[in-house]
Amino acid sequence: MTISITQPPQVAWASGQFTNGPLIRKSTRLQNLTHVFMDEKAWLACDPQQIVYDVEMVDSAPIAGALYTGVTHLQPGKVGDEYFMTRGHFHAQREQGEVYYGLRGSGLLLLQDEKGTARLEPVFPGSVHIIPGFTAHRLINTGNDILSALAVWPCAAGHDYAALTQGFNLRVVEEVGRVQLKEYHHD
Numbered sequence: 273m274t275i276s277i278t279q280p281p282q283v284a285w286a287s288g289q290f291t292n293g294p295l296i297r298k299s300t301r302l303q304n305l306t307h308v309f310m311d312e313k314a315w316l317a318c319d320p321q322q323i324v325y326d327v328e329m330v331d332s333a334p335i336a337g338a339l340y341t342g343v344t345h346l347q348p349g350k351v352g353d354e355y356f357m358t359r360g361h362f363h364a365q366r367e368q369g370e371v372y373y374g375l376r377g378s379g380l381l382l383l384q385d386e387k388g389t390a391r392l393e394p395v396f397p398g399s400v401h402i403i404p405g406f407t408a409h410r411l412i413n414t415g416n417d418i419l420s421a422l423a424v425w426p427c428a429a430g431h432d433y434a435a436l437t438q439g440f441n442l443r444v445v446e447e448v449g450r451v452q453l454k455e456y457h458h459d
């Protein structure tokens with residue numbers, strides 16, 4: 273019998289930084305987020321090269337039944353008065369869920385079902401978010417520090433961005449120094 277000990281990937285809980293493991297990294301910049309923020313003029317006035325979020329995920333084989341693990345690091349900032357956020361998506365395989373764990377910073381997880389009903393959960397170090405199937409999800413950074421959250425999701429889930437071209441119905445903005453929610457419908 274041969275026994276082998278394999279070093280697993282390691283993540284530092286306080287920062288969400290991986291220190292080991294086969295990793296894939298992807299940066300999303302303001303220029304990649306066309307029609308994502310409400311204020312088009314403010315978006316055009318921003319530095320297109322500015323990174324909004326980085327995703328670092330464990331490079332695992334997408335075989336049947338497998339899961340992906342990754343950390344999203346969302347920068348603090350705003351476009352106009354709207355806080356930085358991820359693009360957000362439905363899963364291509366709609367029934368597939370996902371789990372997010374807040375690691376650092378503070379923000380909101382926006383969840384929107386297929387009828388367009390939206391709700392929010394606060395994200396903070398240690399928060400656990402069960403994202404059901406048939407639910408679009410987006411992270412929003414309402415704090416002054418990087419918001420980092422670890423995600424675990426089925427490889428089979430895939431991403432469907434096109435289904436959200438009308439955007440999310442709920443927007444999170446800063447008004448007179450406070451976090452405010454706004455209903456928003458694309459015309």
Ligand SMILES: O=P(O)(O)OC[C@H]1O[C@H](O)[C@H](O)[C@@H](O)[C@@H]1O
Nearest residue numbers: 327342343344358359360361423
């Ligand atoms: O795909 P986005 O909406 O840009 O979000 C960025 C990433 O956030 C999380 O880490 C999800 O688990 C990933 O599947 C997703 O790709």
Ligand SMILES: [Fe+2]
Nearest residue numbers: 363370409425
């Ligand atoms: Fe997802």
